[in-house]
Amino acid sequence: MNKYLPIFCFMLFVLAGCNDYLSKVPDNRAKLDSKDKIGELLVSAYPEAGYALFCEAMSDNVEDNPAAGQDLRNADAYFWKDASTTHQDSPEYYWNASYAAIAAANHALEFIETESEPELYNAEKGEALVARAYAHFMLVNLFAKMYNQGSATYDPGIPYVTEPEKQSLKTYKRTTVAHVYSMIEKDLLEGLPLIDDQAYETGSGATGVAKFHFTKTAAHAFAVRFYLFKKDYDKVIEHSNEIFSFGDGAEYLRPWNTDYQSLSAQELAVAYTRSSERSNVLLAEGASEWARLFNGLRYSTGALRYQDIFPNPTGGQFAISTFYTSSGVYFVNKFREHFVRIGTNANTGFPYVVFPLFTMEEVLLSRAEAYAFKNQFHDAMADLNTWVAKRIDDYDPDLHALTFNKIFNFYGHDINQSNIVDAVLHFRQVEFLHEGLRWFDILRHDIPVVHATNAGEVLELKPGDPRRVLQIPQEAISIGGLEPNPR
Numbered sequence: 001m002n003k004y005l006p007i008f009c010f011m012l013f014v015l016a017g018c019n020d021y022l023s024k025v026p027d028n029r030a031k032l033d034s035k036d037k038i039g040e041l042l043v044s045a046y047p048e049a050g051y052a053l054f055c056e057a058m059s060d061n062v063e064d065n066p067a068a069g070q071d072l073r074n075a076d077a078y079f080w081k082d083a084s085t086t087h088q089d090s091p092e093y094y095w096n097a098s099y100a101a102i103a104a105a106n107h108a109l110e111f112i113e114t115e116s117e118p119e120l121y122n123a124e125k126g127e128a129l130v131a132r133a134y135a136h137f138m139l140v141n142l143f144a145k146m147y148n149q150g151s152a153t154y155d156p157g158i159p160y161v162t163e164p165e166k167q168s169l170k171t172y173k174r175t176t177v178a179h180v181y182s183m184i185e186k187d188l189l190e191g192l193p194l195i196d197d198q199a200y201e202t203g204s205g206a207t208g209v210a211k212f213h214f215t216k217t218a219a220h221a222f223a224v225r226f227y228l229f230k231k232d233y234d235k236v237i238e239h240s241n242e243i244f245s246f247g248d249g250a251e252y253l254r255p256w257n258t259d260y261q262s263l264s265a266q267e268l269a270v271a272y273t274r275s276s277e278r279s280n281v282l283l284a285e286g287a288s289e290w291a292r293l294f295n296g297l298r299y300s301t302g303a304l305r306y307q308d309i310f311p312n313p314t315g316g317q318f319a320i321s322t323f324y325t326s327s328g329v330y331f332v333n334k335f336r337e338h339f340v341r342i343g344t345n346a347n348t349g350f351p352y353v354v355f356p357l358f359t360m361e362e363v364l365l366s367r368a369e370a371y372a373f374k375n376q377f378h379d380a381m382a383d384l385n386t387w388v389a390k391r392i393d394d395y396d397p398d399l400h401a402l403t404f405n406k407i408f409n410f411y412g413h414d415i416n417q418s419n420i421v422d423a424v425l426h427f428r429q430v431e432f433l434h435e436g437l438r439w440f441d442i443l444r445h446d447i448p449v450v451h452a453t454n455a456g457e458v459l460e461l462k463p464g465d466p467r468r469v470l471q472i473p474q475e476a477i478s479i480g481g482l483e484p485n486p487r
Contacts, residue, residue, distance in 0.1 A: 032111040038124045039199075042213070044104040045131035049097030050288035050355055051142065053077070053089035054470075055436030057299050058461075059449060061309070061429065066454045067327035068298040078299035078451055079459065080467040082487070088287050088351075092473040095143065097286070098135040099161065105132040106164045126194025130214045133187035134222055134357075136160055140180045142470050143485070146443040147230055152178035156483060160184075174483055181230060188226060192219045208275035211283045217243055218282040221358035228366045229444060236370035240363050248382070252360040253390045254279045257319035265323050269336040273354040281358040285338070288353040294434050295323070295331035299451075301433065306330040309429055313410030314400040316392040318430065332433055361387065361431050365424050372420040377404070380420045387427060421445075443468060 032038060056062060057077030064078075073090050076083050086092040105128040112121040112128075136158070141147075145155045157180035159172040191214075200210040214222070220239045227235035243249070254260060254277070263271060269291075275283060294300070301309075303324075310318055324330045341349035364383050371380035385401050392400045407419040411426075425445065429438050442449060446463035453459075461467060466486045476482040 032107070035121065035124065038108050038111060038121065041104055041108050042124060042127050042131065045101050045108065045128060045135075046212075046284045046357075047094065047097040047101045047135055047138065048284070048286050049094045050089055050286045050290050050353060050436075051091075051094050051138070052290050052355065052434060052436035053288075053293065054083070054091055054094075055142075055439035056294070056434060057297075059436075059438040059442055060447070061301055061305060061433060061438050062299050062451075063302045063305050064452060064454045065298055065300060065302045065328045068300060068325070068329055069293070069296045069327075071293065071297055074293075074297045074299050080461055080465075082471040086473075088289055089293075091142065091470045092475075093287075095139065095473050095476075098139050101135045102132055102161050103165065105129070105135070106162065110164050122194045123196035123199035126191040126196070126219075127199075127214050129187040129191025130195065130219050130222065132162075133184045133191065133226075134214075136180060136187075137184050137222075137226060140177060140184075141229065141440060141443070143472055144174075144177050144180070145469055146440075147177055147181055149231070152176065152181065156485070159482075172480070172482075184226060188219070188223060192216070192223065195219055211275040211280055212285070214282065218358055221281045221363050224363050224366045225358070228369065229440070231373070233370035233373045236366055237374070240367035240370070243360075243363050244367075248386045249360055249364055250386050250389060252278045253364070253387065254359075254361065256321075256391050257393055257395055258390075260321060261319055263321065265321075265333040266336075268321055268333045272334040273336070273356055279360045280356050281360060281363070282356070283354050284357050285352050285354050287350055288355075289337075289351050291335040291337035291353045292351065294335060295325060295329050295333070296327070297329070300329045300331070302328050302330060309426075309433070312392075312426070312430075313406045313423065314388055314392050314402060315406070316395065316400045318391055319393045320391065320430065334434055356435070362428075362437070365428050365431065369421060369424045372417050372424065375417065377416050377420060380424075384420070384423055384427065387431075391427075391430075 032041065053073055054077040057074050058080060062078065072085050073083065073087065083091045108124060108128040112118050112125050115121060118125070139158045144157045145151070148155070153176055155177040156174045157177040158174060160175060160180050160183045161172065195214060195216050197210060197215045200213055220242045223239040224236055227233070227239065260268065260271065271277060273280065273283060306322070312318060320332055322330055322332055335353055338352040338354070339349050340352055341347070364387055368380045368383035371377070371383065381402055381404070388400060388402055389395050389397070402423070404416055404419070407423050411419045411422040413419045413422065425441055428441055432438060441447070448463060449461040451459045469485045471487070472482050472484050477484050
């Protein structure tokens with residue numbers, strides 16, 4: 001990659017207006033000499049950027065709403081063009097934010113390794129390792145081909161960086177997807193047992209602080225996603241069960257058909273990403289305009305997509321609160337903006353959004369998918385019905401509980417496994433609307449995507465199309481010498 005990677009990471013963040021802490025190159029940071037300072041550094045070990053804008057627009061969640069707002073980032077993604085902007089919410093911005101997070105994790109790990117009693121920092125080491133694994137995981141699944149056991153050993157991956165930058169001419173290279181996945185797994189499995197939830201703040205704000213860090217639950221949730229993408233379904237079930245050791249997890253799902261139903265759009269935006277929401281396992285704040293754009297962009301969820309996505313096999317109606325705009329955009333009001341001023345008396349600043357990176361719903365639906373591929377169909381149906389019970393208006397198990405016959409009638413496959421997997425993917429599409437996760441399901445299951453325009457043009461992104469892999473940022477190609485993805 002990119003012998004100038006850290007320079008670009010931090011310089012671009014300065015230009016884009018990231019916080020002052022990340023705008024300094026690593027060696028200029030305050031001296032690391034205490035657990036408190038390591039903890040402060042690890043706040044920066046999570047990508048401070050969003051991927052939802054471009055992932056949503058590439059997916060089949062959206063359509064052409066010509067009366068809505070124009071945005072180049074949105075249009076490039078809808079037409080699967082290489083991004084022509086490096087602003088917030090662009091692929092390049094996310095790339096740089098992820099490597100900046102990795103740099104922070106690596107500096108924390110270097111300090112811990114040089115301490116005379118490194119075991120005193122086990123909790124911080126665990127968080128740094130898992131955070132480093134997560135940032136690389138997101139990068140490899142966006143900028144390289146999705147993991148495939150048959151081709152991962154030769155599919156180009158992304159650089160896996162494990163050392164802090166101390167020289168401007170250090171050379172990186174793209175390793176294989178298989179290598180990147182092996183390094184992710186190594187960091188994840190080494191770090192997870194070291195994480196200590198008690199290491200985060202105590203007192204009235206403890207839960208809120210912990211939700212922005214890799215707790216044990218969040219690390220297991222990451223493991224669930226990692227092994228689902230790798231198709232190691234036994235591990236998916238194992239890590240899911242660590243989270244749901246207390247029962248089916250129903251009380252940890254968003255209460256769409258009870259508490260949420262009485263909320264206004266503004267109240268829902270507050271509730272959805274608050275740290276006290278039990279469904280939220282890991283939250284992250286990113287520099288992003290998504291909260292002001294997601295319900296007003298031209299290429300977004302309109303009436304046609306809403307009518308395709310929201311019918312379901314239960315016989316009831318989803319209780320998920322949906323709103324619409326005069327320009328024809330349908331949306332679930334999940335996000336609100338946090339505007340950070342550049343100074344106490346300043347009128348200018350930068351928009352930030354809190355993103356739910358992992359939720360209990362994802363863990364539950366991932367386990368259902370794993371059960372389906374393990375031919376444990378009754379277990380899979382039990383998980384789906386746990387989800388359904390919180391999502392259907394006036395839920396009555398005698399009327400709305402899923403059965404094999406219901407999903408056969410709705411999805412039409414002769415094989416139970418296929419119907420269950422379709423139900424899981426359908427419910428995930430509904431659950432994570434506007435959050436960007438549908439794009440990864442499209443990649444994992446080789447789902448074709450069709451985009452039409454108001455002018456009558458119909459475009460299709462088929463499995464195997466090279467545009468399903470984001471292009472490596474131009475600076476990393478032209479200056480750093482990284483090999484670009486095929487086009």
